Amino acid sequence: MSNNLKWGILGPGKIARKFAEELQVVENAEIYAVASRDMDRAKQFGSDFNPSKVYGSYLELAQDDEVDVVYVATPHAFHFEYTMLCLKHGKHVLVEKPMGMNEAEVETMMNEARSRGLFLMEGLWTRFVPATGKLLELINNKVIGDIVAIRADFGFKSKMDMQGRLFEKKLGGGSLLDIGIYPVYLSLLILGIPVDIMATARMTKTGVDSYCSMMFSYDNHSKASLESTLEAHTPIEAYIYGTHGKIKVATRFHHSERIELYEEEDIIEHYDLKYSGNGYVHEIEEVQNCIKEGKTESPRLPLKTSLQLTRILDKVRAEIGLQYE
Numbered sequence: 001m002s003n004n005l006k007w008g009i010l011g012p013g014k015i016a017r018k019f020a021e022e023l024q025v026v027e028n029a030e031i032y033a034v035a036s037r038d039m040d041r042a043k044q045f046g047s048d049f050n051p052s053k054v055y056g057s058y059l060e061l062a063q064d065d066e067v068d069v070v071y072v073a074t075p076h077a078f079h080f081e082y083t084m085l086c087l088k089h090g091k092h093v094l095v096e097k098p099m100g101m102n103e104a105e106v107e108t109m110m111n112e113a114r115s116r117g118l119f120l121m122e123g124l125w126t127r128f129v130p131a132t133g134k135l136l137e138l139i140n141n142k143v144i145g146d147i148v149a150i151r152a153d154f155g156f157k158s159k160m161d162m163q164g165r166l167f168e169k170k171l172g173g174g175s176l177l178d179i180g181i182y183p184v185y186l187s188l189l190i191l192g193i194p195v196d197i198m199a200t201a202r203m204t205k206t207g208v209d210s211y212c213s214m215m216f217s218y219d220n221h222s223k224a225s226l227e228s229t230l231e232a233h234t235p236i237e238a239y240i241y242g243t244h245g246k247i248k249v250a251t252r253f254h255h256s257e258r259i260e261l262y263e264e265e266d267i268i269e270h271y272d273l274k275y276s277g278n279g280y281v282h283e284i285e286e287v288q289n290c291i292k293e294g295k296t297e298s299p300r301l302p303l304k305t306s307l308q309l310t311r312i313l314d315k316v317r318a319e320i321g322l323q324y325e
């Protein structure tokens with residue numbers, strides 16, 4: 001009998017292709033099925049990745065008893081609907097980031113998965129690359145003392161396609177939910193939940209943020225200064241400042257392969273931390289291992305963290321006046 005975990009890919013767009021490439025190299029992972037809203041698109045994906053089943057609707061994928069776990073890779077605004085569809089049909093789910101559009105969606109998905117004893121995780125792959133493990137080790141060992149502040153950015157100059165996923169409000173557009181989520185997640189991982197959130201944004205004519213600048217404060221008086229933008233290439237670096245030094249997480253910080261340790265202005269140590277493939281392999285392995293061990297959540301990225309992250313994003317959105325339907 002095959003030991004493989006059978007994956008279904010729901011929404012075969014840009015990221016689903018990269019993800020499927022990585023699935024091919026993970027041991028005991030099988031691209032078993034793909035589902036698109038359009039049979040031709042499903043077949044196209046099928047001809048590239050050769051799954052056993054090709055479906056022209058998401059419902060058929062959810063109804064396939066052979067599928068163990070579904071990767072939900074639609075635009076953000078539909079993560080909730082299709083994750084719920086899969087959970088209700090007894091499937092484990094890895095859903096792309098952001099898990100949902102708001103706290104209520106994330107809480108409902110969590111409760112659904114828990115009540116059914118199913119695995120559910122947000123696709124924050126950054127948590128599983130080796131650099132993140134090293135960063136947390138250095139911080140927990142107080143190598144730079146107590147954390148004073150974090151600075152992190154994520155910006156790229158996007159094609160200004162106002163109907164595309166990045167700018168269309170109905171699809172969940174805007175820089176914050178698409179890429180701002182990475183610096184926000186880093187701050188949550190290192191400093192926890194902020195007690196105060198300030199944010200300001202530049203909005204597009206479609207009513208989403210093309211630039212978002214955030215300042216978080218914590219009850220130990222540390223600060224996080226974070227930004228995201230779809231209008232300009234920014235360094236995509238993270239700095240963690242401590243009482244005894246600083247850590248630089250080299251670009252692109254959310255899947256970095258280099259961490260530098262500084263004392264004052266001088267580098268005193270650096271770590272080269274290669275990841276496998278494009279970096280998604282580690283996240284896939286986490287899902288595979290958790291499911292095989294009968295876990296319904298990842299200990300490294302539990303649902304509680306996704307809920308906390310969503311609550312922070314909700315607060316930032318309230319500050320910048322960004323509401324989705």
Ligand SMILES: NC(=O)c1ccc[n+]([C@@H]2O[C@H](COP(=O)([O-])OP(=O)(O)OC[C@H]3O[C@@H](n4cnc5c(N)ncnc54)[C@H](OP(=O)(O)O)[C@@H]3O)[C@@H](O)[C@H]2O)c1
Nearest residue numbers: 011012013014015016036037041073074075076096097165
């Ligand atoms: N982890 C990462 O590094 C990473 C990187 C990029 C994106 N993402 C996340 O992945 C998700 C998808 O991003 P993407 O860039 O792959 O998106 P995309 O290519 O624009 O869309 C993905 C697919 O979603 C399906 N879809 C379902 N309902 C749709 C609708 N109403 N409008 C448009 N498409 C719809 C489409 O497939 P069919 O119509 O064929 O079913 C489409 O091909 C986002 O939530 C994003 O945050 C993650």
